[in-house]
Amino acid sequence: MVASWIPRLLALLLVVGAVVGCGGPEPAAAALTRYDDIDELIAAVSAQQRLDRTARFSLRGELIGADDVRLRFTGAGELRISDDDVELSFTQVVTQRGADPQETGFVVLPDAVYLRMPADDGDDRPWVRVDPASTDPDAQQLIAQADQLTERADLTVTLARYADSTQISEAADDVIGGDPAVRYTIVTDLARAAETATDPALKAQLEQQVRAGLTLITSTLWVDSAHRPLRSAARQQLPGIGTLAITSSYRDWGQAATIAPPPDNRVR
Secondary structure (H helix, E strand, C coil), X not given: CCCCCHHHHHHHHHHHCECCCCCCCCCCCCCCCCCCCHHHHHHHHHXXXXXXXXXEEEEEEEEEECCCCEEEEEEEEEEEECCCCEEEEEEXXXXXXXXXXXXXXXXXXXXXXXXXXXCCCCCCCCEEEECCCCCCHHHHXXXXXXXXXXXXXXXXXXXXXXXXXXXXXXXXXXXXXXXXXXXXXXXXXXXXXXXXXXXXXXXXXXXXXXHCCCCEEEEEEEECCCCCEEEEEEEEEECCCEEEEEEEEEEXXXXXXXXXXXXXXXXX
């Protein structure tokens, strides 16, 4: 069974290992800026992200267990970042050997969260609406999942949360898809993150990861001259579970994004 801390670890890997494609308008022939300090890199990427506001993103990855059990996942969506909220729509497909693919979806808006359940034959209302103010335990669990998803979609949030435990171990010039970029190797010390975490639930999860033998997360991130990430890769050994490889991509920064609730006749 996959450990309970895997979803949060996936979220962290998505951030420190974000792969971002070419986006909106960029300065012509702008010089590359190389950062040695993680706080400066976060500040530069965050400032550009809030200028762009919108993007499309996708991800793919797989988890290979010791007995070669493979869990593959792909996803795609759109996001809109404001000063107060992150809105997004996201669809994910998970496949596992010997089982049918499972497709789920999220739409996160300021006043509601919509979850699309795996399709059943004859089910023409696959979406469930959840009120963020609901006190129902099941609804609160869905809200928590949506909060994690939107928080990680704003890719500087988690990186900033772990900034005191994260370092840039290398920064070198590179070229991605014909575009000049700086390649950053980023290392997060989970033991230090556990020591400095102030949220009790997060602290407990980090401590559990460290006890399981997972002490460092390393990823590679390429950033262009406009401080937009271009590409990265993360591959991590999970003690007692297997190898997790994951990438994600952002593109079309600053272009129109359509994030809307599902039709009423498709919502339960």
